Amino acid sequence: MNRFLIPFGLFVVVVGFLAVGLTLNPRELPSPLVGKAAPEFSLPQLHDQEKMISSNDLKGQVWLLNFWASWCGGCKDEHPVLIHLAQSGEVPIYGMDYKDQRNEALAWLKEWGNPYSVVAVDEPGRVGINYGVYGVPETYVIDKAGVIRYKQIGPLREDILEKKILPLVRELQNQ
Amino acid sequence: MRWLWVLMLLLPSLATAYEAQPLAANPQAEARLKALAVELRCLVCQNQTLADSNAPLAEDLRREVREMIAKDMSDKEIIDFLVTRYGDFVLYRPPWKATTTLLWVGPFLLLGIGATGLVFALRRRQKKLTDVTLSEAEHSRVEKLLSKGANHP
Numbered sequence: 235m236n237r238f239l240i241p242f243g244l245f246v247v248v249v250g251f252l253a254v255g256l257t258l259n260p261r262e263l264p265s266p267l268v269g270k271a272a273p274e275f276s277l278p279q280l281h282d283q284e285k286m287i288s289s290n291d292l293k294g295q296v297w298l299l300n301f302w303a304s305w306c307g308g309c310k311d312e313h314p315v316l317i318h319l320a321q322s323g324e325v326p327i328y329g330m331d332y333k334d335q336r337n338e339a340l341a342w343l344k345e346w347g348n349p350y351s352v353v354a355v356d357e358p359g360r361v362g363i364n365y366g367v368y369g370v371p372e373t374y375v376i377d378k379a380g381v382i383r384y385k386q387i388g389p390l391r392e393d394i395l396e397k398k399i400l401p402l403v404r405e406l407q408n409q
Numbered sequence: 410m411r412w413l414w415v416l417m418l419l420l421p422s423l424a425t426a427y428e429a430q431p432l433a434a435n436p437q438a439e440a441r442l443k444a445l446a447v448e449l450r451c452l453v454c455q456n457q458t459l460a461d462s463n464a465p466l467a468e469d470l471r472r473e474v475r476e477m478i479a480k481d482m483s484d485k486e487i488i489d490f491l492v493t494r495y496g497d498f499v500l501y502r503p504p505w506k507a508t509t510t511l512l513w514v515g516p517f518l519l520l521g522i523g524a525t526g527l528v529f530a531l532r533r534r535q536k537k538l539t540d541v542t543l544s545e546a547e548h549s550r551v552e553k554l555l556s557k558g559a560n561h562p
Contacts, residue, residue, distance in 0.1 A: 260455065266496040333465060359469045366494040368452035368466055 265366055265385045272299070272376045273364035280331050280339055280353035287328070287354045289380065296406045298327045298399075299374040300350070301362060303334040304342035306370045312389035313346050319395060320349035325403045329353035332362050332370050375399060377406045438478045445474055445487060450499050458501065 276288040300316065302309040320327055329350035331339045336355065356362055365374065375384040384402055386394060443460060451462035459467050477487045497503045505513060
């Protein structure tokens with residue numbers, strides 16, 4: 235009886251580890267940028283190429299930075315959530331059109347609606363690299379002092395918004 | 410008519426003007442890029458290095474690394490640039506830290522546990538073998554049987 239107890243115990247431990255491992259998402263990597271100052275950028279705007287949008291202009295408010303592209307499938311999934319959030323007016327969403335083509339991005343927003351206060355254009359993807367973007371859509375919560383407080387990798391969902399992002403945004407707005 | 414021929418001969422040379430700079434333009438920089446790129450992970454296709462991957466992000470990151478090499482930054486500076494943005498995961502050889510101790514020590518720990526288990530198991534078996542003691546009568550019987558066997562091979 236005792237002979238089988240040890241292998242059985244080991245088996246249970248291995249199964250336990252594997253079971254936990256299956257529920258983890260290996261694509262979600264902890265960002266080293268959370269808690270650090272958001273990298274600065276100054277980029278042309280999507281709707282008016284003559285105008286620039288700079289991260290410095292956004293200081294003093296809590297804002298969301300959403301990396302998206304017209305070629306990105308997950309962006310379409312999260313789009314209704316963003317539209318809904320924009321309609322609530324709780325927090326401004328700034329878009330970052332990542333490695334995209336201008337006319338396609340404009341057509342995409344025309345078709346599906348525009349939840350963004352302003353959209354910046356990051357055609358070569360350099361701002362994306364500074365923010366550690368590796369899979370669009372990605373969304374950052376940035377506080378009044380310009381510090382990244384949260385990073386969402388992959389599409390936003392209503393439940394993530396309700397449970398994590400909105401409570402955090404309200405807390406940061408009251409600071 | 411002759412000028413048309415000249416123009417046609419010149420056309421290909423115009424086309425090459427738009428081609429990307431060949432990799433061999435600066436072989437030293439390319440060698441450095443290659444050496445760095447096999448140490449760095451592509452974050453899109455997580456089990457490929459930056460050197461192997463064709464993902465657009467990997468291309469962008471190779472471009473960044475190439476530019477940093479051109480700016481004469483050291484390997485450490487280049488790696489730090491990527492780690493501050495993407496975390497230790499970008500490294501194929503994670504650094505020795507509190508959070509990575511189990512990763513580095515784990516295999517040796519398992520080996521140690523296995524080896525001690527083996528030593529204990531062997532000792533126990535040896536004990537079982539030596540524990541058998543023969544009485545005087547049994548001993549002489551063994552001797553007799555063995556000598557008999559020796560006579561009849």
